[in-house]
């Protein structure tokens with residue numbers, strides 16, 4: 001099993017009514033790899049993550065986690081496989097009925113049965129990794145700024161030291177220094193903890209820092225995938241346009257040109 | 259023209275059947291999860307306070323004035339054929355069998371059902387329910403079970419308190435303004451009261467508690483589309499609770515009529 005990918009998507013299709021979001025999406029994430037998915041706004045990046053997590057059911061295609069096909073699996077089985085994953089939501093999705101530390105400790109207490117005191121210590125330690133002091137621990141998430149909420153969400157995603165971690169735009173809305181701290185943290189998750197991570201990003205600089213490989217999603221499928229070092233020299237017209245942030249190129253924009 | 263009309267009827271019927279099916283599945287899932295571990299004691303206790311304890315003032319006020327007005331009106335009616343001595347009996351039977359459970363159910367629907375729908379609806383649209391799933395926590399057991407259980411248990415207790423306060427209200431009006439003798443009013447109240455009068459009211463209350471909390475959870479869970487969707491969920495939770503309480507009250511009365 002050592003060579004089989006940690007996560008594998010095969011011809012996944014997902015639509016909402018007439019809006020075909022994912023079209024024949026295939027993608028592999030190797031064990032211990034950091035993959036960054038880039039792509040325009042609304043191309044289905046978040047939907048892809050939700051399909052892998054089982055929050056949305058694809059109409060077609062298969063998704064394998066550790067070699068196990070997870071599409072259509074009963075909820076209780078799915079719960080087990082989620083025990084080894086962590087997820088940072090694009091809009092943090094913190095539980096506002098719980099203080100910050102309980103948000104971070106949630107997985108430890110509920111899914112891993114840890115006692116509250118030990119879980120709190122770990123939560124405070126994880127919060128310090130994302131640059132939040134212990135004075136934040138007992139605050140309500142609603143009283144934090146968006147960037148702070150995002151970092152709490154990140155601490156929550158990594159709190160249980162999961163084998164697989166998904167980050168949906170981890171550095172969006174952070175200042176450049178904090179962005180760099182978070183990039184390093186994500187790197188450490190793969191390098192030191194050996195986790196396989198899938199990060200969604202718009203920020204090319206941070207993508208290159210985090211990624212082993214980068215995939216470009218366009219109109220619901222992968223148009224280019226390759227090592228992070230080759231992104232500048234890919235020779236792929238889509239990638240070049242995206243990296244340069246050029247209006248002109250093969251990527252269709254629904255913008256009225258003057 | 260008439261075809262459009264028929265098509266509209268067909269569409270509405272189909273949508274109605276779909277909603278009934280959807281609600282039935284949700285109800286089954288909720289009931290099933292009442293009996294499955296883990297049980298979140300902390301959340302359950304919090305809901306006992308929310309649903310039960312904090313509803314005491316509203317239920318108490320409602321019962322007090324209902325008992326008072328009941329004594330007045332029944333006095334008017336019964337004095338027409340010189341049956342004033344029946345006032346205490348009719349007041350206590352009217353309250354325990356009918357008015358305390360139904361009015362408490364309606365008040366709690368407005369107070370608690372709406373709050374549940376708004377809270378869970380907000381959790382849905384801000385992806386907090388998705389976050390629960392990714393943290394290997396079953397949202398039914400975490401969100402629905404504590405609330406529904408609290409509803410089933412606390413509404414009968416509220417109604418019991420309401421019965422007592424209502425009878426006291428009737429007693430006050432009867433002895434202070436209608437010239438009843440205090441001792442014989444109390445004696446008449448209890449002489450003809452049967453335990454099944456009280457018990458049938460408590461059974462109704464339990465069912466109403468189930469309805470109110472279930473409707474709050476159901477509409478909250480299925481809310482979509484941001485703040486507007488949450489508002490709609492709240493309204494629907496209250497309106498559907500009202501209707502279901504009134505309809506099921508009739509059938510429960512038939513069933514519990516000895």
Ligand SMILES: Nc1ncnc2c1ncn2[C@@H]1O[C@H](COP(=O)(O)OP(=O)(O)OP(=O)(O)O)[C@@H](O)[C@H]1O
Pocket residue numbers: 016019021040041042043044045046047048090
């Ligand atoms: N629950 C949903 N119901 C209906 N349509 C949805 C739903 N979720 C996403 N979509 C649609 O799927 C498409 C892709 O959405 P998605 O959130 O995956 O975009 P994204 O690539 O993450 O964009 P961004 O970079 O802006 O976050 C959009 O057109 C969106 O309207």
Ligand SMILES: [Mg+2]
Pocket residue numbers: 045046047090168
């Ligand atoms: Mg997104």
